[in-house]
Amino acid sequence: MSEYPASSNPVATIGELSKFNDKTVTIRGWVYNKRSSGKIHFILVRDGSGIAQCVVVKNQVQPDVFGAFDLLTQESSLTVTGKVHKDDRAPGGYELQVEDMKVVHIAKEYPITPKEHGTEFLMDHRHLWLRSARQHAILSVRNRIIKAVREFFDNKGFTLIDSPILTPASVEGTSTLFETDYFDLGKAYLTQSGQLYAEAAAMAFGKVYCFGPTFRAEKSKTRRHLTEFWMVEPEVAWADLYDDMDLAEEFIEYVVQTVLANSAEELKVLERDITKLQPVKRPFPRLHYDEAVELLKKSGVDFQYGNDLGATDETIISQQYDRPVMVHHYPAACKAFYMKRDPERPELTLSVDVLASEGYGEIIGGSQREDDYDTLLKRLEEFKLPKEPFEWYLDLRRYGSVPHSGFGLGIERTVAWICGLDHVRETIPFARMIYRNTP
Ligand code: 4AD
Numbered sequence: 001m002s003e004y005p006a007s008s009n010p011v012a013t014i015g016e017l018s019k020f021n022d023k024t025v026t027i028r029g030w031v032y033n034k035r036s037s038g039k040i041h042f043i044l045v046r047d048g049s050g051i052a053q054c055v056v057v058k059n060q061v062q063p064d065v066f067g068a069f070d071l072l073t074q075e076s077s078l079t080v081t082g083k084v085h086k087d088d089r090a091p092g093g094y095e096l097q098v099e100d101m102k103v104v105h106i107a108k109e110y111p112i113t114p115k116e117h118g119t120e121f122l123m124d125h126r127h128l129w130l131r132s133a134r135q136h137a138i139l140s141v142r143n144r145i146i147k148a149v150r151e152f153f154d155n156k157g158f159t160l161i162d163s164p165i166l167t168p169a170s171v172e173g174t175s176t177l178f179e180t181d182y183f184d185l186g187k188a189y190l191t192q193s194g195q196l197y198a199e200a201a202a203m204a205f206g207k208v209y210c211f212g213p214t215f216r217a218e219k220s221k222t223r224r225h226l227t228e229f230w231m232v233e234p235e236v237a238w239a240d241l242y243d244d245m246d247l248a249e250e251f252i253e254y255v256v257q258t259v260l261a262n263s264a265e266e267l268k269v270l271e272r273d274i275t276k277l278q279p280v281k282r283p284f285p286r287l288h289y290d291e292a293v294e295l296l297k298k299s300g301v302d303f304q305y306g307n308d309l310g311a312t313d314e315t316i317i318s319q320q321y322d323r324p325v326m327v328h329h330y331p332a333a334c335k336a337f338y339m340k341r342d343p344e345r346p347e348l349t350l351s352v353d354v355l356a357s358e359g360y361g362e363i364i365g366g367s368q369r370e371d372d373y374d375t376l377l378k379r380l381e382e383f384k385l386p387k388e389p390f391e392w393y394l395d396l397r398r399y400g401s402v403p404h405s406g407f408g409l410g411i412e413r414t415v416a417w418i419c420g421l422d423h424v425r426e427t428i429p430f431a432r433m434i435y436r437n438t439p
């Protein structure tokens with residue numbers, strides 16, 4: 001669209017107006033709001049990069065330009081040409097003194113108005129809701145988080161290995177698989193995690209990560225669960241559980257501190273209390289499962305040793321600290337088949353969950369992997385998993401098996417935590433949950 005509109009003036013985005021002070025530019029956008037004092041019209045235009053106040057003075061423009069103001073409805077699209085003027089009172093700090101204006105499309109009555117709407121109504125109109133300031137801020141932070149994730153692993157010498165989405169078997173238990181017919185080969189399943197493939201790649205590249213959409217047919221209707229979510233999963237050859245925890249805390253520190261340094265404007269729009277994020281620095285507290293159970297009991301929770309931590313348990317634990325906490329050595333009964341057991345206490349796994357601060361709960365799940373062929377085979381049997389689809393995975397334990405570890409970070413839960421949101425549905429452009437697969 002760089003040709004549009006034909007104009008002798010430079011076309012600028014609102015975000016770059018500061019580079020054009022006292023110059024005449026054309027901006028292209030949508031009407032956010034408007035008001036008038038009769039002789040002077042004010043139009044707030046947004047273009048995705050910012051909001052600019054456009055000032056239309058009656059005796060400074062053609063009569064048809066001045067009159068076009070009356071036609072403009074919320075979200076009508078237009079191009080505006082005018083002189084850029086620094087004004088600290090204007091939203092965004094710059095104003096356009098309008099010389100010309102072209103209406104591109106007059107929007108029909110816009111369903112989302114500044115008044116309050118219910119969440120279901122807004123989710124039904126998600127394709128339009130994305131334009132509002134809050135949603136724009138959340139998805140901008142998401143973008144920055146994802147960029148930081150990639151920077152972190154790229155800078156540390158990890159190789160990105162894309163894992164498949166259509167897979168022949170389960171990773172995280174068979175109860176939450178979405179299945180589909182796959183030609184003459186029977187069933188295929190939407191992946192729950194790229195981990196098994198990342199493990200294969202780690203034996204080829206040493207340090208790898210996969211990053212993509214993952215799927216869980218979760219019956220849970222909670223503020224933390226989506227049926228489709230994005231997960232980044234590093235996997236490292238020669239790393240044990242403690243190396244894994246070191247990597248996880250360095251990674252989370254990097255992501256949070258990078259967002260604080262780069263997304264201050266967005267966090268302000270979201271009214272996020274950033275003093276709660278500033279302490280997110282290494283070292284994070286580490287709590288053995290046994291200690292976590294002690295802590296729960298001391299807090300008056302009637303907790304059964306051996307159980308997985310529930311959402312409220314996680315909240316109670318994380319509220320003790322000003323930064324994320326790493327709970328490690330969960331009982332085998334509540335974890336996946338591939339986790340290596342603690343040699344001293346085989347009923348426990350070499351696993352770690354990272355619980356975000358402020359009660360946001362688990363954002364990372366990870367472990368050291370079982371690297372012994374016979375033990376892994378036994379695990380498959382114990383978990384009632386068929387051997388055949390895992391033959392290739394067993395090969396990794398037949399040909400030069402080494403200790404290795406990794407983890408998975410859920411992007412949406414991380415966005416919810418960093419943005420301070422109470423539900424994951426606003427953290428992804430188009431959420432998929434048990435009761436929603438539109439728009
Ligand atoms: O703890 P999970 O199930 O771990 C795995 O999938 C491992 N294979 C990862 C690995 O070691 N490579 O999931 C990891 C993270 C969770 O901590 C959470 O942040 C997120 O994925 N997650 C979900 N996010 C949104 N909706 C759901 N239904 C989620 N299930 C897991």
Ligand code: MG
Nearest residue numbers: 353362364365
């Ligand atoms: Mg988990």
